[in-house]
Amino acid sequence: MAKWTAFPHADKAYAYTQATLKKNWDRLHRGDCEPFPKDTKVQNAWIAYHAGEFEQAAELGLKAGAAGYNAADKAVCIYANYLEKSEARKLKLYEEAAARCEELQKKEPKNVNAYYLHAYALGRYSQGISVVKALSQGLGGKVKASLEQALKLEPRHADAHIALGTYHAEIIDKVGSLIGGMTYGANKETGIAHFDQALKLNPDSAIARIEYANGMIMLLGKAKMKDAEKFYVDAAKCKPVDAMERLDVELAKSELED
Numbered sequence: 001m002a003k004w005t006a007f008p009h010a011d012k013a014y015a016y017t018q019a020t021l022k023k024n025w026d027r028l029h030r031g032d033c034e035p036f037p038k039d040t041k042v043q044n045a046w047i048a049y050h051a052g053e054f055e056q057a058a059e060l061g062l063k064a065g066a067a068g069y070n071a072a073d074k075a076v077c078i079y080a081n082y083l084e085k086s087e088a089r090k091l092k093l094y095e096e097a098a099a100r101c102e103e104l105q106k107k108e109p110k111n112v113n114a115y116y117l118h119a120y121a122l123g124r125y126s127q128g129i130s131v132v133k134a135l136s137q138g139l140g141g142k143v144k145a146s147l148e149q150a151l152k153l154e155p156r157h158a159d160a161h162i163a164l165g166t167y168h169a170e171i172i173d174k175v176g177s178l179i180g181g182m183t184y185g186a187n188k189e190t191g192i193a194h195f196d197q198a199l200k201l202n203p204d205s206a207i208a209r210i211e212y213a214n215g216m217i218m219l220l221g222k223a224k225m226k227d228a229e230k231f232y233v234d235a236a237k238c239k240p241v242d243a244m245e246r247l248d249v250e251l252a253k254s255e256l257e258d
Contacts, residue, residue: 005083007052009246014051018043021050028242030202031159032074034113039064045071052243054079069104070113073097077120082247087128094125101146112153116160119146123163131174140184143167158202162211165194169215188219206248209235210255232256 016024021043025036028050037043041064049057054075061072080093101118104111123143126134134140144167150160168191171180180186195212202208213231216224235252238245 002086002089004055004079005085007054007083007243007247009243009250010052011246014240014242014246016047016050018047021047024241027204031157031162031205031207032113032116033154033157034070037067037071039067042068042071045075049075049078050242050244052246054083054243066104066107069100070111070117073100073117073121074113077117077124078244078247081124082251091125091128094121094128097121098125110153112150112157112160115146115150115153116157116163119143119150119160119163122146123166127170131170135171135175135184140167140171144185156201158198158205158208161194161198161201162205162208165191165198165215166211167191168194169218173218191215191219204238206235206238206240206245206252209238210248210252229256 016028018040021028022036037046041060045057045060045064045068048054048060049071057075058072058079061068061070061075064071076093076097080090080097084090084093098118098121101114101121104114105118108114119142122134122139126139126143131140144164147160147164147167150157151164154160168180168186168188171184171186172188172191174180175183177186177188192215195208195215198208199205199212209231213228213235216228216231232252232255236249236256238249238252240246240249
C-alpha cells in the first residue's frame, strides 16, 4: 500500500470522542445529512475522519462493513481531493469509492450518501481525466442522476446542492449553454439556484462559497470576478470544526494569496 499523506493541520479541536461526536453531530454533518451511526465501530471511523486521520477512517469504516462505507468513502474522497499527490492513485481511489457506493446503493437504496458520494467520486474523477473526456464516457449523466437521487431522498442535502450547481457550471463552461442544455440538461439559472440553496442550508460552509465562486465565473463570466473574490474572502473567514472544513478554509486562503 502506498503511504498516505498526513493531514497537515492537526488540531485538538478536531479530536472528538464518542460523547462529543454525538453532541456536535448535527453541526459536523449539516452539509451531508448523514444520520448518527449506532455502531461504535462506525462512530470511531467518523471520529478518525473528522480529526483528519483519513487512512485510519477508511480502514475502520471498511472493517465495519456496509454501515461504515460512507465514512470510509468520504475519507477516501476528501483525502484524494486535497492531499494525494499522485494523479494516478487519486483516480484509483475515486474509482474504488464509486464502486463501493454502487454496491451500497444496491444494498441500501435509500442511503442518501451512497448516491452523493458516488457523484462526488465520479465528479472528481471526471475533473481528473478532463470533463470533456468524462462526458464522452457517459459519466456526466451518472453524476447528475446520483445527485438528483440524493436530493430526492434528502432535499436539505447542502453538499448535493453544491455539487449539482458545479455540474451545471462545468457542463456549460465546457460545451456551452445550447449543447449543455439540450444534451446534458444544464442550465445557468438552475446552477445558481443550487448554490444559493446550499448556502441557505449550510451558511457556515466554506466549500459552498468556494464552489459558488468558481461556478459563478463559469456560468456568468469574468464580470462576476469581484463577487467571486468576496465569496473566497468569506470562505477564508469561516471557522472550521473538523479536518475537511479546515482544508476548505486553507484552500480559500491559498487562492486569495495567488
